[in-house]
Amino acid sequence: METSLATAGRADDGMTPDPDPAPAPYDEMRAAGGAVRPHYAALARRLASLDAGELAERQRTLERFFLLQGITFTVYGAESSTERIIPTDLLPRIIPADEWARIEAGLTQRLRALNMFLADIYGEQHILMDGVAPRELVLCAPSYRREMQNLYVPHQAYANVCGSDLIRQPNGEFAVLEDNLRVPSGVSYMLANREASKRTFPGTFRGAGVRSIDRYPDLLLSTLNSMAAEWRPNPQVVVLTPGVYNSAYYEHAYLARLMGVPLVEGRDLVAHENMIYMRTTTGLRRVDIIYRRVDDDFIDPLTFLRDSSLGVAGLFNAYRAGNVVICNAPGTGVADDKAVYAYVPAIIRYYLGEDAILPNIETYLCREPTQMSHVLANLDKLVVKAVGASGGYGMLVGPHATRAQREAFADAIRADPDNYIAQPTIQLSTAPCLIDGETDARHVDLRPFILSGEKIVVTPGALTRVALRKGSLVVNSSQGGGSKDTWVLADQKESQP
Amino acid sequence: MMLARVADSLYWIGRYVERAEHMCRLSDVMLNATLDQTDAAAQVARVALSAAGNLDPARALSPYEAAMSLVLDREDTSSIVSSLARARENARQVRDQITTETWERLNLVFLRMTSAEAHKAFAGGSSVFLHDTIADLHLFKGAADATMSHGEGWRFLLLGVHLERAQLIARLLEVCFGDAHRGALSDHFALTSVLRMSCALEPYLRVYTADIKPAFILRFLLLDEDFPRSLRFSTARIEEHMSGLAKYVAASAQANPERLAGRLKARLQYADMDELAAQGASAFLATIGDECAAIHHALHETFVAYPLELRLPA
Numbered sequence: 001m002e003t004s005l006a007t008a009g010r011a012d013d014g015m016t017p018d019p020d021p022a023p024a025p026y027d028e029m030r031a032a033g034g035a036v037r038p039h040y041a042a043l044a045r046r047l048a049s050l051d052a053g054e055l056a057e058r059q060r061t062l063e064r065f066f067l068l069q070g071i072t073f074t075v076y077g078a079e080s081s082t083e084r085i086i087p088t089d090l091l092p093r094i095i096p097a098d099e100w101a102r103i104e105a106g107l108t109q110r111l112r113a114l115n116m117f118l119a120d121i122y123g124e125q126h127i128l129m130d131g132v133a134p135r136e137l138v139l140c141a142p143s144y145r146r147e148m149q150n151l152y153v154p155h156q157a158y159a160n161v162c163g164s165d166l167i168r169q170p171n172g173e174f175a176v177l178e179d180n181l182r183v184p185s186g187v188s189y190m191l192a193n194r195e196a197s198k199r200t201f202p203g204t205f206r207g208a209g210v211r212s213i214d215r216y217p218d219l220l221l222s223t224l225n226s227m228a229a230e231w232r233p234n235p236q237v238v239v240l241t242p243g244v245y246n247s248a249y250y251e252h253a254y255l256a257r258l259m260g261v262p263l264v265e266g267r268d269l270v271a272h273e274n275m276i277y278m279r280t281t282t283g284l285r286r287v288d289i290i291y292r293r294v295d296d297d298f299i300d301p302l303t304f305l306r307d308s309s310l311g312v313a314g315l316f317n318a319y320r321a322g323n324v325v326i327c328n329a330p331g332t333g334v335a336d337d338k339a340v341y342a343y344v345p346a347i348i349r350y351y352l353g354e355d356a357i358l359p360n361i362e363t364y365l366c367r368e369p370t371q372m373s374h375v376l377a378n379l380d381k382l383v384v385k386a387v388g389a390s391g392g393y394g395m396l397v398g399p400h401a402t403r404a405q406r407e408a409f410a411d412a413i414r415a416d417p418d419n420y421i422a423q424p425t426i427q428l429s430t431a432p433c434l435i436d437g438e439t440d441a442r443h444v445d446l447r448p449f450i451l452s453g454e455k456i457v458v459t460p461g462a463l464t465r466v467a468l469r470k471g472s473l474v475v476n477s478s479q480g481g482g483s484k485d486t487w488v489l490a491d492q493k494e495s496q497p
Numbered sequence: 498m499m500l501a502r503v504a505d506s507l508y509w510i511g512r513y514v515e516r517a518e519h520m521c522r523l524s525d526v527m528l529n530a531t532l533d534q535t536d537a538a539a540q541v542a543r544v545a546l547s548a549a550g551n552l553d554p555a556r557a558l559s560p561y562e563a564a565m566s567l568v569l570d571r572e573d574t575s576s577i578v579s580s581l582a583r584a585r586e587n588a589r590q591v592r593d594q595i596t597t598e599t600w601e602r603l604n605l606v607f608l609r610m611t612s613a614e615a616h617k618a619f620a621g622g623s624s625v626f627l628h629d630t631i632a633d634l635h636l637f638k639g640a641a642d643a644t645m646s647h648g649e650g651w652r653f654l655l656l657g658v659h660l661e662r663a664q665l666i667a668r669l670l671e672v673c674f675g676d677a678h679r680g681a682l683s684d685h686f687a688l689t690s691v692l693r694m695s696c697a698l699e700p701y702l703r704v705y706t707a708d709i710k711p712a713f714i715l716r717f718l719l720l721d722e723d724f725p726r727s728l729r730f731s732t733a734r735i736e737e738h739m740s741g742l743a744k745y746v747a748a749s750a751q752a753n754p755e756r757l758a759g760r761l762k763a764r765l766q767y768a769d770m771d772e773l774a775a776q777g778a779s780a781f782l783a784t785i786g787d788e789c790a791a792i793h794h795a796l797h798e799t800f801v802a803y804p805l806e807l808r809l810p811a
Contacts, residue, residue: 067608068601070589244590253592263593268500270805279501281649281800282746283808 023170026429027441028093039096039489046204047091052437059090059434062196071192071250086189087482089433092197093444093464094208094487103166103174103448104458106358111162111450113348114181114335118158120351122148122331132350133343137367140418141340141387143182143333145296147303151320153329154227157452160291160327161220163187163463166358166446168429175359177426177445179336179344181328183293186463186483187449188251191216193485194461209490213461216449217258223453224289227325235288237261238278240269242294242310252293266294271314274321289325290315296330338387338421339365362424366417375422376413379406382422384413397473399425428473433466433484443467445475446486462486498745503594504653505801506587510595511657513584514603517577518634519665523549524564524577525627526693530686531560537684544682545694548669550575564623569615577630578610596644602637606630649745652738656796659738663731664789666695666718667782674715676777685709695726715778716770728785729765735792736762746799754795761788 029040036044047055066072066085095103120127121138128135138144163184165177194213198205221237228235241252243265256263268278269287277284292299298308303316318324334340342363345356364371364382375382379398386394396409413420430441448462464486465475475481527545531538542557549567556563570576585607588600609615610630619626638658645651673682673691682688688709692698695718704721705713721727739758764784773781 068604069597070592070600070604239593244586249589250592253589257593262500262503263591264500265502268502272809277810279805280498281501281504281742282498283803284805284810285498286810 023427025427025443026168026170026172028168028429028431028444039094042204042207043092043094043201046201047432047439055090055434056437058200062088062090062200065196065199066192069192071188087466087468088189088193088196089442089466089468089482089484090197090200091432091434091439092201092485092487093431093446094489095446095462097489097491099174100460100488102357103446104460106174106176106356107162107164107448107450107458108456109348109352109354109357110164110176110179110344111159111452111456113351114162114179114344115156115158115452116351117347118329118332118335119153119156121334122153122158123150127347127350130350132346133340137339137343138334141334141337143296143331143337145331145334147316147320148329148331152322154229154325155452155454157223157227157454158329159332159335160223160227160329160451160453161187162450162452163447164450166448167361167426168446170427170429173359174446175361176344177361178338179341180447181332181336183295183328184447184449185248185251185293186447186465187216187459188248188254189483190449190459190461190463190486191254193463193483197485197487205487208487210487211460211490213459216459217255219451219457219459220255220291221259221261223451223457224291224325224327226453226455227327228288229322229325232288236286237289237291238264238269238287240264240266240290240292240294240299242266242298246293248293255291266309266311269312269315271312271318274314274318274323276312276315276318276324287324289327291327296333299326299330338385339367339418342421361426364422366413366420366422369417372413372417375420376410379410381425383425384409384420384422387419387421397425425473428467428475431464431466431484433468435468435470440470442470443473443475444484460488462488499594499649501801501803503591504650505797506591507594507650507653508657508796510584510587510591510603511654511659512661513580513587513657514634514637515658515661516665517580517584518631519662520549520567520575520577520580521627521631521634522696523694524567525624525631526690527560528564528623528627530690533686535686537686540682540684540687541690544669544672544687544691547672548665548694550668561623565619568623568627569610569619571611578615581607581610591650594650595641598640598644599637602633602640606633606637609633649742652741653800656735656738659731659734660789660793662726663728663735664786666726666728666731667785667789669694670715670718671779671782674711674778675782676779679777682711688714697724697726700724712770712774719773720765720768720770729768732758732762732765732785735789739792739796742800754792754799757788757792757795761785761792764788 029037031037063085066088072085117127127133128138159181161184163180163186165180166174167177168174190213224237225235237259238261239252239256241249241263243249253263262278264278270277270279270284276287278287294310297305299311300313300315301308301311302313319326341360342365345360348354348356364375366372366375375384382398384396384398396405398406428443428445431444432439433442444464444466446462446464449459451457464484466482466484467473467475468482469480472480523545527542530541539557542560543554546556546563551563566573566576568577571578573579585603588595588603592600641654672678682691688711689698691714692701697718701714701717704717717724718727720729722729724730736758739755743755
């Protein structure tokens, strides 16, 4: 467990290389020796009863469902543009109740602490004065927003929607790979995958006792409503989207439709006397809460990027004046910064006086000279990430890189050490997937969604992302990743085989 | 209350869907008629292509190629596939405002029309292909009628449908019976085809029996009270939906489109066929076209692109 402050400062002593070379990845379905784990027993029986043709037929039905619903992204070609669905795997990933209980407690603890951290650094900055997190690391992070200083946020709920990426290590323990407190996406795939798997395996689903995730939209709405000022009893909520060409547009429309609130674009909103209005057929209507799916930089050209046309000129001033609520709050990105990540266990201890329930992945900060020299000496074993990048870009996977690539990265690290962190190459766990009509193991991660407003709610389900290329560890949808449904079981009643 | 942009999109979905359906019917009737190598068939092809906005007379000599590009040419902004692509693009932008059932219908037509097999399907049986497309568009309208709330958004959708329909039928009538063509269209087969192009053959027969005359067709498509593609019917719906929207908007702001719609409806309701025959149909049809265009602009200015200064909250 990497829970102490020493996580960030570890490695003062002589750097010993990782003890075991590469432990085998954890298999979600089978225990060592090949026996099916109890919570997978019913699914395994069902799979054994279906031949390849029936499985392929179900896969086609599922893809047709996604296509019909328009859960697609557009591929623009020379001749014409075609629509593709996000690759979706038929076989659910199953998580038993006791494992989920731990994940739920860990995520709740983590988000509580991170919200307190945000309230502190945008307030009196005790944590910086006490030296628990380095001042320049936090205040110089590109995602730190000076404009948020001393601004009241109800319930200290800065990150109203959080999607953390968890991975299961070879020893079976879940760890947090990354927090995502800005504008996390993927929840519509979680819900659509569930719709699809109810159609595909209705009998197994009914028998398994899967916990329902249907309430996500109304829980999201009540989380957003809980952020309203008390003198606005019937707040007008809207979802702000960058528009139809955004790759997550389907999700924006989906959430707006299921919450029953308008889906607006920047051009639909105007600021007038520090209030925000939307242009309706009957004139201007006041807006109280904006669930924005537009990044900080683009929400207000007067305050942030000047050439953004996605946002609303004057939005931030209206926010500062308390006339509108922006969810998530601007500036939450500083808490999921890749370098600040290394301090999260210390942050949890500082605010809550508890050890982190879900561990971090061991992380080396190149800004610390001793750690940098360790990173440079072990580039062939480590994954190096640029602090400012995301989506699987700006990354070096040491064991799979060429010597030239490693040397280029080494130069980049020496030139700008603050911008790089490194982590050991983690073997993600594997789960069975349907690949070309056969079941085969692929690496998966887990993205649960946590809501925080007046209270913190962890949705009992998640998006399981799949690296569809054999052996690949990259699950990002921009780089050949897919997804599958995730069944969180209510109890252990399926344990008898 | 709904977003101005959303109202605009719904209106355009209505227009594009109606346009696509009408163009399908023109193509289908033309291809069917030109299976015969007669003068009347050539006349039908000319009428269909002019009504579709294609004014090059040479196109009528190769009706199959003309229909193929009218249906499937993505470069041509007035083709059916372009109309459906725009309808669907608008629907995607207001995906939260239309029901899943309605969306699925439109998405399905679009996917079929843009799939790699579309050209083959058209070549293998244009009649079946067009018939299925028209049937799918009817399903879209039916799903919208059966599942969407018949509130403000619905009215914008139908305003689009009926304004587009009124303009398309007015244009078809001008091409067939306008002053420049008066008396030109007399062949029984050609006249029957005109009725098919407006989906009016069977309803016409029930009113006028198989006695098919230009004057009767003109009267039926202009003034019949119950036939859904007559101008009188469409303009009555335009007026109905426009005054339906009135309850959402302060009277002062929306008086203009409602007044225009009321006047157009009255024009059709109290038209006199003898007078019309004396002065020629063209002037009357041109007035209808102009007034539809005026309603279109007034609608846009009143509900969508109004000056913000006039609508600031009190």
